[in-house]
Amino acid sequence: TQLLEQSPQFLSIQEGENLTVYCNSSSVFSSLQWYRQEPGEGPVLLVTVVTGGEVKKLKRLTFQFGDARKDSSLHITAAQPGDTGLYLCAGGDTNAGKSTFGDGTTLTVKP
């Protein structure tokens, strides 16, 4: 069974601070996705990383996929209240339809 562990589980910071959340597994994934979910809504895809060592930037968000394709991180620079939400990582397998999700990091950015 492939498992993804996310840390920290909860994070509360002030507007303007930087933060990093982590997604770790003992299994290799062919791809890894990061989602953001707001209350009452389904998750929305932020990025997919595929290549070991890959770094992708999306405005103030930087995503990194580990060299061994077992772990990933999401770094947010100068966090804003609009970044508040549940951040989920998910590992994909090109031979299977499903994705394996971590339990998420609940981020609260206070103004």
Place this chain on the structure above:
Amino acid sequence: GAGVSQSPSNKVTEKGKDVELRCDPISGHTALYWYRQRLGQGLEFLIYFQGNSAPDKSGLPSDRFSAERTGESVSTLTIQRTQQEDSAVYLCASSLPTPRRQFFGPGTRLTVL
């Protein structure tokens, strides 16, 4: 439609009753997925459809859970003899065969009293 839709948005039922949850995927998306999300947690995979066949139903928790899909369209998730531990948000997603970017619906919040 423009996105994945699910109905009902909320369902309150009594323990022991059967419930049926509906998912309308994005038109043209051949793949459809059902997940369960307990409060404050990640998504737990239930079942995956490719067209109207289900190559992976490994996540269904028990034989009280079943799902069907009509062609490459609507899917229904049925929970028989509901239990309190079935209370959760049930999320549906759809995707093209490749790339498998999943688009999620807003979910159905199920409460079993």
